[in-house]
Amino acid sequence: MEDSYKHQGMRRKLIQKLRDKGIEDERVLSAMGKIPRHVFFENAFLEHAYQDKAFPIGHGQTISQPYTVAFQSELLEVKQGDKILEIGTGSGYQACVLCELGARVYTIEYQKDLYERTRRFLPQMGYKPHFFSGDGSKGILAHAPYDKIIVTAGAPSVPSALLEQLNIGGCLVIPVGDNQIQQMLRLTKESEKKIVKEVFSNFSFVPLKGEQGWQ
Numbered sequence: 001m002e003d004s005y006k007h008q009g010m011r012r013k014l015i016q017k018l019r020d021k022g023i024e025d026e027r028v029l030s031a032m033g034k035i036p037r038h039v040f041f042e043n044a045f046l047e048h049a050y051q052d053k054a055f056p057i058g059h060g061q062t063i064s065q066p067y068t069v070a071f072q073s074e075l076l077e078v079k080q081g082d083k084i085l086e087i088g089t090g091s092g093y094q095a096c097v098l099c100e101l102g103a104r105v106y107t108i109e110y111q112k113d114l115y116e117r118t119r120r121f122l123p124q125m126g127y128k129p130h131f132f133s134g135d136g137s138k139g140i141l142a143h144a145p146y147d148k149i150i151v152t153a154g155a156p157s158v159p160s161a162l163l164e165q166l167n168i169g170g171c172l173v174i175p176v177g178d179n180q181i182q183q184m185l186r187l188t189k190e191s192e193k194k195i196v197k198e199v200f201s202n203f204s205f206v207p208l209k210g211e212q213g214w215q
Contacts, residue, residue: 003036003038007036007038007049007050010038010050011037013050014032014037014050018052018066018070023070023074025077028074030100031073031097032066032069035100037050037063037066052066057091059113059114060111061090062206063090071200072152072184075184078148079147080101081103082103083104083146083147084098084104084105084147085107085139085162086105086107087136087137087150087208088109089115089131090152091118092107094152095118098129098150099128099129105130106132106140107129107131108133108136108139109131109132110133110134110209115132115133116133136151137213138211145166147167149162149166149170149174150174152205153175153207154176154208155174155175155212156178157176157212158176158187160212166189167189168190168191170188171188171189172185179214180204182204182205183203184203185197
């Protein structure tokens with residue numbers, strides 16, 4: 001997997017653009033600066049790899065806009081060794097960022113073909129999260145609880161299963177809204193009965209599929 005000076009230069013420009021747009025967590029920016037985003041793209045689309053935009057990857061899914069990845073990663077406030085559940089593996093790019101930040105990553109993908117492709121591809125890059133295929137809207141109870149949960153698809157509401165699978169003191173970062181626009185939420189579980197909600201900017205994600213998502 002080639003990572004030329006040209007690629008690295010394009011990546012540095014992208015990271016500076018994210019900084020200019022308000023991303024302040026230097027650990028997040030450093031992690032994203034290490035990941036060769038172009039390897040997620042076919043050669044014919046390489047010029048899109050370091051643009052700050054989402055791009056289709058098939059099966060109705062996209063590789064998220066870099067700013068969105070940075071924004072969600074910053075909200076998670078990832079600490080070394082955090083056990084993080086990612087709902088929506090997709091291309092695997094977000095999972096790579098979490099791995100670079102030192103998290104223990106559990107990631108689940110609804111689309112079987114996408115799961116198989118990413119499960120084979122990421123280890124070739126040196127990233128080895130725990131891969132699962134299935135309904136991410138229900139979380140992964142067998143490996144709960146988690147310190148942090150990140151949802152990379154738009155949900156109609158907050159799945160109760162995800163809050164139940166959070167550790168006390170943990171947080172869930174999730175976009176919630178309709179099929180077009182969602183508000184980014186951070187829900188911190190202060191106790192079994194107390195959830196603190198913070199509301200951030202509007203985003204546009206592909207729909208969260210599953211029992212507690214869009215059917």
